[in-house]
Amino acid sequence: MAEGRIIKALSGFYYVKSNNGIYACKGRGVFRNQNITPLVGDFVTFDITENMEGYIQEIKQRENEFIRPPIANVTQAIIVSAVSQPTFSSLLLDRFLVIVESKRIKPMIIVTKKDLATKQEIQKMNAFKEEYKKLGYRFEFLSLKENVDLLKIIHFFKNEITVLMGQSGVGKSTLLNAINPAFEIQTAGISLSLGRGKHTTRHVELLEVEDGLVADTPGFSAIELNELEAEELSDCFVEMREKRNDCKFRRCLHDKEPKCAVKQAVDNGEINKYRYKHYLQFLLEIIERKPRYTND
The missing domain is CATH 2.40.50.140 (Nucleic acid-binding proteins)
Known part of the structure; x- marks a missing residue:
């Protein structure tokens, strides 16, 4: 044996x-x-x-597991987005963060294609970067064509079992190829008619990177919140996690309840309004139990 x-x-x-x-x-x-x-x-x-x-x-x-893609015992999730092609979505980013937080996996955010961004897009993304860093998230906005940018992130893979999360076309396979060209992972561009990436990876495999392992996967085609209960959702928003014990009601859902510390924090600017709006969308989804699909 x-x-x-x-x-x-x-x-x-x-x-x-x-x-x-x-x-x-x-x-x-x-x-x-x-x-x-x-x-x-x-x-x-x-x-x-x-x-x-x-x-x-x-x-x-197992310490944890994902169903789609099928992988277990992950220690780190790197959520990969693009500033454009496909267009950056803070709603989709927060959806990924909720799933990662629910599984108690360490998250990191990487936004790619900085070299293709307009001055206005760069300013907007830098603002998002500062907001998420204030929440305690590691956030890198970079170009995969710049070696100096790759050096900023290569050490994050050390001694970790990492899964890359994100839509097709954001640069997950390109990122792995840039780190190690010997991987020769097939990549494809964006479908102009659909505005989204084309599938390139067909199976799940762990690749060696910097004394760690990183998963090359077919992508997260369905980002469902079926494993979460409504009362657990706020625990997946780090800024709400800190406030929930100050609410009047112990099982407060931070929606219509009176004397809610989370809603008060939104009103006084301690919690970003768009993050709270995303929370309410996810809460309704969990209550209705209707799966929502990404355009992966």
Whole structure:
């Protein structure tokens, strides 16, 4: 029996990296019977057969997991947006942040295509950068064509299991190729008719970057809040998390309740109005339980 981590899932095989190499493994039938699917990032034990192949026997307990894309035990999420092509959306950014915060994963924000931005777009993005940095988020606005910009972020991958989140076309694969051209990850431009990126990545794989691992994934095609309860949502907004205990009602949803500390903080400018507006949109979505899809 050997131990390792699944670093790639492709065509029914799970590629497990151990101290002795990478083994192409199949999952035991019992996993299918129990409706359990091994995920990239899983720590597993496996039996070795021959020709660097084997069978996964046990999946260790997960720290966290995503369903789409299927990946587990992530320590860091880098949310990648673009200043344009596709157009930057603070609503979509906050949606990603809510999901990352709900799973207690460390977030970072990267906005790309600075080299394509107008002076007005640069000013607008720098304003967003300052606002999110005040909330405690790491935020980099950069051009993937500039080596000096890449040097600003390369150390963030060290000793982390990182997943890149964002719409297709924002530059996730381009970012990985810029960090290590040997990856040769296929990239594609923006569909002019749809105004969104084209799918390029077809499977999930962990790639080695700076003594860490980063996931190249097909993207987050559905950003649903199905795992969150209404009472948990404000805990995923860092500025509301600090105020919630000051509300009159312990289960305050910060919507129509009186003597709400969060609403008071919005009124006096302590909480950005657009962030609060996004919170209300997500709250309604959770209450109605209707999944919303991105244009990934």
